Amino acid sequence: MSVTTYQLKRVDLIFKNENDWKQILSKTLKRKKEDIINSLISSELKGRGGAGFPTGMKWKLTSEAKEETKYVICNADEGEPGTFKDREILTQVPHKVLTAMAICAYVTGASEGYIYLRGEYKFLQKSLYNAIGEFERYCEEIGFHFRIAIFMGSGAYICGEETALMESMEGRRGEPRNKPPFPTDSGYLGKPTVVNNVETLVHTYTIFKYGAKKFRDLGVQYSRGTKLFSISGDTPIPGIYELELGMTLSDFVEEFGDGDTKAVQVGGASGFLVPRKRFAETQIGFQGKLTGVSLPTGGSMMLFNSSRSMFNVLNNYLDFFEEESCGQCTPCRVGCQQLLKGIHAVKRGDKPAVYLNKLLKLSENMQYTAKCGLGQSVGNSFASIVENFREEMIF
Amino acid sequence: MNEKVNITINGVPLRVDENKTILDAAEELNIKIPTLCYHKDLCVAGNCRVCVVEQVGTNKLPAACATPVHDGMEIMTNSLKVRNARKHIIELLLAEHNAECTKCYKNGNCELQELAAEYKIINQEFMNLVADHGCTIDDFSPSIMKDDSRCIRCQRCVRTCAELQGVNALTVAYKGSEMKISTFFEKPISDVVCTNCGQCVNHCPTGALIEKNYIEEVWEAISDPEKHVVVQTAPAVRVGLGEELGFEVGERVTGKMVAALKRLGFDAVLDTDFTADLTILEEGTELLHRLKEALVDKNPDVKLPMATSCSPGWIKYIEHMYPEYLPNLSSCKSPQQMFGALVKTYYAKERKIKPENIISVSIMPCTAKKFEANRPEMHDSGYRDVDYVLTTRELAIMIKQAGIEFMKLPDEHYDRLMGESTGAGVIFGATGGVMEAALRTAYEIVTGREVPFENLNITAVRGEDGLREAKIKIENPVKEWAFLDGVELKCAVAHGLINAREVMELVKSGKSDYHFIEVMACPGGCLGGGGQPIPTDPEIRKRRMEAIYAEDMGMPIRKSHENPEVKQIYQSFLGQPYSEKSHELLHTKYLPRERY
Numbered sequence: 001m002s003v004t005t006y007q008l009k010r011v012d013l014i015f016k017n018e019n020d021w022k023q024i025l026s027k028t029l030k031r032k033k034e035d036i037i038n039s040l041i042s043s044e045l046k047g048r049g050g051a052g053f054p055t056g057m058k059w060k061l062t063s064e065a066k067e068e069t070k071y072v073i074c075n076a077d078e079g080e081p082g083t084f085k086d087r088e089i090l091t092q093v094p095h096k097v098l099t100a101m102a103i104c105a106y107v108t109g110a111s112e113g114y115i116y117l118r119g120e121y122k123f124l125q126k127s128l129y130n131a132i133g134e135f136e137r138y139c140e141e142i143g144f145h146f147r148i149a150i151f152m153g154s155g156a157y158i159c160g161e162e163t164a165l166m167e168s169m170e171g172r173r174g175e176p177r178n179k180p181p182f183p184t185d186s187g188y189l190g191k192p193t194v195v196n197n198v199e200t201l202v203h204t205y206t207i208f209k210y211g212a213k214k215f216r217d218l219g220v221q222y223s224r225g226t227k228l229f230s231i232s233g234d235t236p237i238p239g240i241y242e243l244e245l246g247m248t249l250s251d252f253v254e255e256f257g258d259g260d261t262k263a264v265q266v267g268g269a270s271g272f273l274v275p276r277k278r279f280a281e282t283q284i285g286f287q288g289k290l291t292g293v294s295l296p297t298g299g300s301m302m303l304f305n306s307s308r309s310m311f312n313v314l315n316n317y318l319d320f321f322e323e324e325s326c327g328q329c330t331p332c333r334v335g336c337q338q339l340l341k342g343i344h345a346v347k348r349g350d351k352p353a354v355y356l357n358k359l360l361k362l363s364e365n366m367q368y369t370a371k372c373g374l375g376q377s378v379g380n381s382f383a384s385i386v387e388n389f390r391e392e393m394i395f
Numbered sequence: 396m397n398e399k400v401n402i403t404i405n406g407v408p409l410r411v412d413e414n415k416t417i418l419d420a421a422e423e424l425n426i427k428i429p430t431l432c433y434h435k436d437l438c439v440a441g442n443c444r445v446c447v448v449e450q451v452g453t454n455k456l457p458a459a460c461a462t463p464v465h466d467g468m469e470i471m472t473n474s475l476k477v478r479n480a481r482k483h484i485i486e487l488l489l490a491e492h493n494a495e496c497t498k499c500y501k502n503g504n505c506e507l508q509e510l511a512a513e514y515k516i517i518n519q520e521f522m523n524l525v526a527d528h529g530c531t532i533d534d535f536s537p538s539i540m541k542d543d544s545r546c547i548r549c550q551r552c553v554r555t556c557a558e559l560q561g562v563n564a565l566t567v568a569y570k571g572s573e574m575k576i577s578t579f580f581e582k583p584i585s586d587v588v589c590t591n592c593g594q595c596v597n598h599c600p601t602g603a604l605i606e607k608n609y610i611e612e613v614w615e616a617i618s619d620p621e622k623h624v625v626v627q628t629a630p631a632v633r634v635g636l637g638e639e640l641g642f643e644v645g646e647r648v649t650g651k652m653v654a655a656l657k658r659l660g661f662d663a664v665l666d667t668d669f670t671a672d673l674t675i676l677e678e679g680t681e682l683l684h685r686l687k688e689a690l691v692d693k694n695p696d697v698k699l700p701m702a703t704s705c706s707p708g709w710i711k712y713i714e715h716m717y718p719e720y721l722p723n724l725s726s727c728k729s730p731q732q733m734f735g736a737l738v739k740t741y742y743a744k745e746r747k748i749k750p751e752n753i754i755s756v757s758i759m760p761c762t763a764k765k766f767e768a769n770r771p772e773m774h775d776s777g778y779r780d781v782d783y784v785l786t787t788r789e790l791a792i793m794i795k796q797a798g799i800e801f802m803k804l805p806d807e808h809y810d811r812l813m814g815e816s817t818g819a820g821v822i823f824g825a826t827g828g829v830m831e832a833a834l835r836t837a838y839e840i841v842t843g844r845e846v847p848f849e850n851l852n853i854t855a856v857r858g859e860d861g862l863r864e865a866k867i868k869i870e871n872p873v874k875e876w877a878f879l880d881g882v883e884l885k886c887a888v889a890h891g892l893i894n895a896r897e898v899m900e901l902v903k904s905g906k907s908d909y910h911f912i913e914v915m916a917c918p919g920g921c922l923g924g925g926g927q928p929i930p931t932d933p934e935i936r937k938r939r940m941e942a943i944y945a946e947d948m949g950m951p952i953r954k955s956h957e958n959p960e961v962k963q964i965y966q967s968f969l970g971q972p973y974s975e976k977s978h979e980l981l982h983t984k985y986l987p988r989e990r991y
Contacts, residue, residue, distance in 0.1 A: 156570060173567055178441045178461035327548065327567070327574025328442040334487035334524070337572045341522045358520055365480045368456040369444045376455070 021095040043212035044224040049197035050298035061184035065192035070110040077160040080268035082300035085228040086198035094131040100201035119155040157324035162195040176372035220246030223285025234305035249279040260305040268300035270377035310389035332375025400466040417459035432549035435932040490521040493544035501602035535583035538591035546603035552595035561893035564589035592708035593762030593925020616754040631760040631824030631921035634942035638928040639791030640801040645938030650806020668816030670730040675955035679837040680972040700909035707767035708916025718987030726982040735780030760924035786926030815960035818953030826890035826920035827856035830913040861894035891918040
């Protein structure tokens with residue numbers, strides 16, 4: 001790889017397959033549970049699904065929960081528009097995911113694991129079952145009792161939200177629960193449950209293999225390690241890339257843009273749109289940066305060039321949310337409809353341009369009042385697009 | 396013991412149990428936080444978001460109903476941020492709601508309307524979404540109407556149907572903007588497992604679920620000079636009606652109700668309690684017959700336990716869910732239908748009125764009674780036995796329409812012939828009441844002595860537990876019932892269909908050896924019926940229950956078999972309890988139904 005002048009580093013940890021999972025598994029299962037948790041905590045790994053909860057803390061809380069039965073769930077309901085990394089992980093390195101699930105089970109005291117697989121990924125089911133069969137046989141061999149089953153989703157975006165996911169697994173309608181209680185206390189079937197994103201689990205594998213320090217040395221403060229990015233849109237080189245966290249959008253666009261990048265949507269439909277003028281000050285990573293803006297992401301990066309209408313982009317997102325809201329809470333169910341209908345009314349001239357202000361206020365209130373992450377994050381793309389491209393909304 | 400935590404609400408410090416929600420805590424300080432999806436009968440949903448409050452130091456506004464308190468929490472219930480968010484939420488609900496309030500049956504008794512008024516939501520700038528939903532009205536059922544355009548998707552009805560009743564006739568369908576409350580394959584309510592209990596109607600905050608009302612039909616009958624309009628009033632109505640007309644919860648308004656009905660223009664005001672007493676004689680006798688045939692004759696076709704059949708919601712439930720147990724149901728009609736059959740036969744004969752000129756109206760705490768009156772079996776008088784069934788709420792509407800100042804009415808008495816009742820008839824209105832009334836009579840028939848309980852109060856079958864059991868040992872019976880000597884009669888009482896399922900599963904598993912089961916479809920029995928005043932909640936049911944037992948204690952006669960008009964009807968018309976004539980008019984058959 002050629003040396004670059006900007007701060008963007010490609011890394012190859014996730015897909016590098018040295019087929020050493022048996023060794024990593026048996027080695028790690030010999031370690032003390034506290035030791036494993038401490039090493040995860042010191043790695044500063046944060047959840048890669050988008051919310052960024054410290055993974056070590058999640059495992060610790062579940063391990064401390066006083067219940068006989070516990071569960072480990074791998075969230076493979078990859079549904080965020082513009083995200084397609086988990087599919088690749090499950091295709092290329094499923095054993096790493098299974099190993100991480102088993103170690104999580106060891107640490108927390110669970111004996112059953114589930115992979116909640118996105119309905120559209122049904123084609124992966126067979127190969128995954130093969131991998132699981134092989135994996136379970138090895139577990140038997142080394143005397144570690146852990147079973148993994150695949151639960152097929154049915155195509156609802158909201159079921160990627162961990163509590164809706166568990167409702168769906170329990171045979172009910174996929175609607176998010178009230179929190180607290182959190183899944184670490186009361187999750188699947190009311191038992192303490194770790195729900196980790198596919199990619200998060202693979203990062204723990206990296207940490208078990210190379211140690212926490214190697215992971216923490218990557219990335220920047222508050223945003224350690226690497227991240228898989230699903231890069232799409234107006235780019236000559238779309239695809240999945242593993243990059244160190246902490247790069248600025250300027251660096252990113254220089255590498256992946258087509259020379260005419262107008263804006264980048266970071267984090268999919270529920271993320272933020274960053275216009276060109278903010279590329280330099282925007283860092284990709286978790287919140288906590290001292291200056292400028294730091295944007296977390298489940299990995300979706302969509303690039304838009306000057307040929308794109310931001311009205312159409314926003315319309316597309318809102319259309320998605322209006323349909324994919326579970327519909328239970330008022331701000332999300334009705335709010336999404338209002339935002340969608342509202343921008344069309346402004347565009348048609350049925351509502352005055354200042355109506356956008358009312359909609360912005362609404363999107364802000366949705367953020368405060370919606371029951372789950374879906375409704376709370378609709379305002380991210382709405383506000384960032386409307387505020388930065390107001391003219392395109394009106395004319 | 397629960398740990399206590401220290402919090403502040405609007406700056407006022409409070410020490411409170413840590414398992415309490417913000418909403419509970421605010422109630423302790425008499426701070427009202429508005430709610431819509433919250434109901435004391437139901438699990439917390441936290442989906443309307445009207446109860447959001449500000450938690451100082453955090454960005455989000457948590458739902459007060461769904462968020463437990465923790466130490467050091469500082470809550471603001473009326474900050475600008477809260478007010479703005481709350482107004483937005485009410486506005487959003489109104490945008491999706493058919494807010495033509497003057498065309499709504501629930502106008503004046505709608506929680507959304509109240510909130511809109513409180514928050515003065517006058518400038519509604521959001522776009523109206525009602526037309527987008529292409530809503531349909533389901534009015535096929537004789538009991539319940541559903542109008543999706545009035546629905547705010549709070550899911551109270553869904554939770555009611557699932558948690559209180561275990562029926563799950565109503566459920567959520569679709570998602571996002573198309574999410575709505577629907578039934579199995581979106582069939583009409585009349586074509587699914589719905590028992591017509593009306594608990595959904597009672598728990599609906601708006602006009603989305605209402606009873607099918609027959610107010611105009613009754614007014615028309617009253618003003619028809621050709622018609623002799625007879626009205627009967629169920630036991631539980633007298634302890635609920637006052638709530639709609641200015642009285643405190645739990646006030647007994649029997650005499651005023653009778654006075655009001657007379658002023659409305661009914662030609663005769665009679666009492667369902669009379670047929671409740673009659674039911675006891677028929678059903679008590681049936682039970683004793685069954686015991687004899689099952690225990691002595693060993694007749695395999697005679698089923699025990701025998702189950703009560705007064706509650707039409709329970710009847711339809713068992714027809715759908717446990718059709719194999721239909722032979723266990725008492726063949727007795729409900730008091731309403733016994734009354735209907737007698738009004739157009741016995742009453743018509745005694746009063747010398749042509750039965751075709753009689754219109755029989757009943758006032759019930761119940762919506763399932765509307766369905767029951769509509770059953771094809773219920774025409775034993777040669778006519779439709781009960782023409783119109785009104786709920787307690789509909790009666791209150793008629794009284795208001797007539798301009799009657801209910802609170803100032805004198806107490807008046809029921810008319811004769813079918814207006815006399817006993818304390819045993821009154822307690823039919825509470826869960827356990829039929830059981831208690833039956834035991835008071837059956838025990839005395841069998842032993843010749845009163846039930847061995849102080850003041851005839853069989854407290855073991857009373858109360859609020861979902862499923863209660865009682866045993867009563869029969870000693871020294873009279874000669875005719877000598878085979879029952881030493882038999883311990885085992886009884887169970889269940890209310891709320893979720894508990895009916897529990898008792899039926901016990902019976903099915905063979906783990907219980909009950910002789911007699913009382914089931915009421917609604918929580919608390921009829922006093923908590925689907926046709927009772929809204930709201931109904933645990934505290935209100937408790938007060939109505941106290942009123943029922945107070946009414947019982949206040950009656951000069953408290954045993955069904957001592958009701959003089961009941962004695963009279965057997966003497967002059969029916970002969971004996973369980974006689975051929977009784978069977979013709981007072982007993983019925985049931986119908987197995989599909990679950991889907």
